Amino acid sequence: MTTQTHTITRSSNAARVAAVIGALVLIVLIAAPWWAGRADMRLMGELFLYLALASLWNLLAGYAGLVSVGQQAFVGFGGYMLFALTIFGGLHPLAAIALAGMLGALISVPVAVLIFRLRGAYFAIGTWVIAEVFRLGFAQISALGGGSGSSLPVAIVKSLADKRAMRESLSYWLALGAAILVITAVYLFLRSRKGLALTAIRDNELAASSLGIDIWRTKFIVYVVTSALTAMIGALIFLQKLRISPDAAFNVNDWTAFVIFIVVIGGIGTIEGPIIGALVFFALRETLADLGTIYLMVLGLVAIVMMLKAPKGIWGLIRSRFDLQIFPLGYRVIASEGPTSPETEKEA
Amino acid sequence: MEWLNAVVQGTLLGGLYALFAAGLSLIFGIMRLVNIAHGDLIVLGAYLGLVVTTSTGLHPLLALAFVVPAMALIGYALQRGLLNQTLGDDLLPPLLVTFGLSVILQNGLLEVFTADPQKISAGALETASISAGGLSLGILPVLTFAIAIAVIWGLQWTFYHTALGRAFRAVSDNQDIAQLMGLNRRHIFGLAMALALGVTAIAGVLLGIRTSFDPSIGSGRLIFGFEAVIIGGLGNLWGTLVGGVILGVAQTIGAKFDPGWQILAGHVAFLVILAIRPNGLFPRVSA
């Protein structure tokens, strides 16, 4: 027998390579205003915001087991807060976005207390009811345009930057920054003690509770944090759109169905999944969107087939073939026996 | 008198909501499946009713003789062909597959029937009313309520007094052991979905006679049905009827204050009951 020395590491070769490539890609993306056209930048900005929403939904559903179909509640809430805080509060849009996040956290507390009483799939529909209450509620506020909505005044838009090109660049960078912020936050959270507890809960709720993990509290924290970030993304979305109405702000298709599609296609319960899913979704949308309803039916069909045939999504397929992990969450035991030792992976 | 009228109209409206909810409640009780596409299936029932009445000239209530079996058949095929594959310990597959189904159904209906609002014409039944104690009661709402009671009674009777109901309960209790009794759970689940969509067909046709509909209204009906189920308490069909009535009354009273508050008042009533009685008013099984 040869003596083996074991090292335990979280890092992987793929992760190191990916980090280098990621840094390069990031630099190219940050420089987009100098090389990309206006329409491309708009599209990429939108992609980043969807990526952020998808990562957040993935944290909720894929890790915390809180399958929500009502995230549009917080997207719309954030959007409306942006309008209310800038129009009536006189806040700078960036300050309004930050405050919208805080208000999102605040409102999610009573919401969570209520709907956490519902289990599983009933929780899902409960979140939908909340989103409907928000939609109907905001439709009653005549100062914000009631059912027909309102536009962001030009002065507020200009407060962001005088020149249109600068505004567009800023808007793009905000979207990119939001996506990076969310993915980093999710990644760091999942690596933390709380995050590991979450993974334990997902894998076995009974065992986790017997280990003394307070399931309700952990899920509650995830829900509140996710709501806050979703509200901020919502504010950003409507800062780009410049117009808001209850039907657009609380749209289940736009802010939940597409987001779920992205996560399911990419791979639920992985950090990489939403990134891949967002790329696939936008590729499909750009090629098929002219087909209208047929396009939406195709999306539904693809999601169903994916869920049944490859429940871990595209990333799951890639991973099962190549043992890749770009965002290493688990620990690996590496037995260094010779110069080329095989790596065995063990999820923590 | 106006308030009494609102309560009575709301109660009758609750019958329709109970019909929305009964199918949902039934399949949850038997296979723990929550069907997100349920609302769109109600709308599908309404469109089938429209197609049958316009193509044959039949009265919509007679058209039910075609729509109910058609929907039951769709239900059986859907369960055996698709939904059975999603059942298991994991919550996500059934939820996401029925969500995808909902998107497909809604857009499929949009493709075939366009977004134009439609209505099933039922002749004199739409406007006929009787007056009782100073109130004017529409025949259609009264009939809907009576049908709701009959349907729920029928479902209860099936559940507790027939071999099929016995099989439903056995499979719901313990799928493995039920298989050992020679019951094929996939077939039993198919029959349960057939029964649920049969009821859904009735709900859809009555909805189509009562109001105009378009492909997008499914999610709203799902939510009403869901609220009725939770208010009444999971697994209790008579409770579901009460839940539907509470929801209906909350909506008509809300509408008396301000027409914009009608739906909102129903949701608020639901949330209040969720806050004070999380298991509903008459719970039977825990979810």
Add this chain to the structure above:
Amino acid sequence: MPDPILKMQGLNAHYGDFQALYGVDMDVAQGEILAIIGANGAGKTTLMRSITGLLSNAPGQITYENEDISRLRADEIAARGLAMVPEGRQLFPSLSVRENLIIGGQIGRKGPWDLNAVYKLFPILEERKDQQSTSLSGGQQQMVAIGRALMANPDLILFDEISLGLAPIIIKDIYEALPNIIGEGMSAVIVEQDITKALSVSSRVYCLQEGRVSLEGGSDTVSREDISRAYFGIE
């Protein structure tokens, strides 16, 4: 010698990545009572789940009445007259005592067992027929579980740990009733942790240890030492 009613050849069983049975060879003769003993986790319950079709098997591993049943669903196997009294009784809580029995006979096979015959065997069940099955005592519940399996008029009946969790006096009653129950050409497999009880009613015995057959022999010829060795794996 007639063909065995049930025959397993090289039976493997898995729960996901975990293998619970390794190449089990076993046969049950027509009309015999066979005992299967083994410690906790030896694979007895897995074996029952494989035979009844609750676990899926590779083709060719299980033959019942000269027919390969390895790939059949549990309900299809049940319809061929193979019934089980499951471990822990597992009655249907939302069915009454009478309904639990009726559902056992739902397959509609002809034979001596019907409601009246079961009531005659266990008169207490007739008194309690409209009660919820879970309101009965453990022993009475076991009677319902046995009656439920008999209602199918099976050719082969599997008893999985029928003495588990019951008072000794009730176990004694049930084992005394067994010969009356298993008669008229019916074959039976009794899975037990209580070795003495298992040997007393059976003609042959198999012992399982860590998913493999560790002993096979006549119930009155195997020695205590053989059994201890086969049971605990002490060399």
